[in-house]
Amino acid sequence: MQNETHMMLRRITALFITFVAAFNIVACTTTQTTDSANQNSRVSIIVIHHTTANFGDSLQILTKPSSYPVSSHYLIPEPGDPTYGKSPLKIFKLVDESRRAWHAGTSYWAGKSGLNDQSIGIELVNRTWCHASDTGVNPYTGGPDRLCFYPDFADGQIALLTELLDEILERHPDVKPTHIIGHSDIAPGRKIDPGPRFPWQRLASLGYGAWYDDATVIQYWERFRAEPLPLINLQKALAAYGYEIELTGEIDEQTRNVVRAFQLHFQPWAVTREMTRESAAILFALLDKYYPERLDELLQVEEPLDSTAPCENEQVDEPEMTP
Numbered sequence: 001m002q003n004e005t006h007m008m009l010r011r012i013t014a015l016f017i018t019f020v021a022a023f024n025i026v027a028c029t030t031t032q033t034t035d036s037a038n039q040n041s042r043v044s045i046i047v048i049h050h051t052t053a054n055f056g057d058s059l060q061i062l063t064k065p066s067s068y069p070v071s072s073h074y075l076i077p078e079p080g081d082p083t084y085g086k087s088p089l090k091i092f093k094l095v096d097e098s099r100r101a102w103h104a105g106t107s108y109w110a111g112k113s114g115l116n117d118q119s120i121g122i123e124l125v126n127r128t129w130c131h132a133s134d135t136g137v138n139p140y141t142g143g144p145d146r147l148c149f150y151p152d153f154a155d156g157q158i159a160l161l162t163e164l165l166d167e168i169l170e171r172h173p174d175v176k177p178t179h180i181i182g183h184s185d186i187a188p189g190r191k192i193d194p195g196p197r198f199p200w201q202r203l204a205s206l207g208y209g210a211w212y213d214d215a216t217v218i219q220y221w222e223r224f225r226a227e228p229l230p231l232i233n234l235q236k237a238l239a240a241y242g243y244e245i246e247l248t249g250e251i252d253e254q255t256r257n258v259v260r261a262f263q264l265h266f267q268p269w270a271v272t273r274e275m276t277r278e279s280a281a282i283l284f285a286l287l288d289k290y291y292p293e294r295l296d297e298l299l300q301v302e303e304p305l306d307s308t309a310p311c312e313n314e315q316v317d318e319p320e321m322t323p
């Protein structure tokens with residue numbers, strides 16, 4: 001008797017499961033997934049930032065509601081930060097990659113603007129700080145006079161960053177080396193992060209991002225010694241590499257800002273805001289490596305050389321860098 005009751009219960013349970021399964025099939029028929037071959041990732045750019053604030057403050061700023069809301073997809077702490085504690089360093093994921101993090105602001109790279117739509121933002125804790133003078137104006141910027149310090153990035157942070165870049169590039173294989181860039185590259189008038197100590201060259205040697213070959217730089221340096229390029233060609237070359245720059249043919253403030261961004265990334269030992277022959281040679285070595293099809297046009301001189309061309313004994317400004 002007990003056996004019969006048990007059998008009956010099992011049958012009822014089986015019937016119930018069949019009914020639920022059948023109901024689910026009916027309920028799910030409104031959507032059917034058939035993956036199309038004709039699609040790709042929305043993400044084509046990776047933007048590196050530094051925070052200036054410590055881990056605790058950065059996490060607060062990047063995750064809590066505020067009157068000036070900002071965020072990033074990832075945050076990487078630095079060792080020895082008391083607000084992080086003693087546990088091993090790990091990557092903090094703050095925003096899903098399928099969603100927009102608010103890290104880029106007004107921004108431009110290689111023909112695209114408003115880059116929150118198509119980028120992934122990575123913040124590294126790096127406590128850059130400045131000492132401001134009580135009085136005085138910086139002769140180069142017209143802003144407050146400040147003395148700034150840029151601490152190095154820790155090996156442990158860079159190891160975590162390369163691990164993260166590996167994973168991101170696997171998910172978004174369309175990101176080109178020239179599209180792994182800094183906040184300063186996409187907003188040269190407003191931002192200088194990740195700053196002059198960020199190891200772009202080391203990352204490139206590990207396979208992440210763009211760098212130039214020294215031998216090619218020497219070739220262009222020799223060429224420009226003999227035949228300096230007019231500034232308009234250099235502005236066009238900066239634009240061809242990806243920067244937002246007006247082609248004015250003049251050394252104006254927007255050009256100085258773009259040159260500063262370029263030097264912060266590719267020549268951080270000589271951030272002068274002046275388009276020197278060395279900077280021009282590095283820029284053309286990059287174009288030679290990544291956009292060789294654009295070289296002919298960029299090297300073509302259409303106007304007679306004038307006084308705005310970079311010259312050998314140009315006055316070198318003191319670096320102006322503000323976080």
Ligand SMILES: [Zn+2]
Nearest residue numbers: 049050183193
């Ligand atoms: Zn930034």
